[in-house]
Amino acid sequence: MKGTAKKIRELLKIVRVWPVEGIKELSEAVGVDRHSANYTVRDFLRRGELVVENGMYRYRDRPKNKLIDKIWRAWRYCPQWTVNEIAQLVEANREIVMLYTRLYCRAGYVEKIGRKKTQFGYEAVYRLKDRNNLKERPCIGKRC
Structure with missing residues (x-):
């Protein structure tokens, strides 16, 4: 209902x-x-x-929306993306998005699939490895 x-x-x-x-x-x-x-x-x-x-x-009052949760939803929404695109979508600092991207790359959830020409040069393109089966954001290290 x-x-x-x-x-x-x-x-x-x-x-x-x-x-x-x-x-x-x-x-x-x-x-x-x-x-x-x-x-x-x-x-x-x-x-x-x-x-x-x-x-x-x-x-208990609803838990506040963490930035990593916004980033995770943006990763799931986009089939492939660059760090700048995600930073613009979630209105976050590019360095923070890059930090989480590296963290989840090392954990095996995100993979680099190539490079893309942008107006500022070339930028790495990423995607979630198993986008359809990863609904909930996995807890990595102390960043839960």
Whole structure:
């Protein structure tokens, strides 16, 4: 059901805690079916918006969007790219994008596939090795 996450998030921001056994009541309170509410709660748990403490779900504010997450989404969106293109897309510093590109190259997730002529000379072209199967950003070293 479309909008389920938004409805549940708004309710949980107000009440802050909800019993773990109360999925049926939660779905009735926001006006969605029980299965959609269950899937949404599972997603919230996976993303860290909800935590389980003493048999209760406790709502935590949504984690802020990290720059590496924006870069990862841009990498997944573009079949092939240069560092400058990604830096422009995510509105980040070129050096930061290059740092993450090197890091993920060494880890084996990104590969250099050639060079491309730009107005400033030649620039390396990269791509994700397995773009279709890598939905979630892998955790590399201390940069999680």
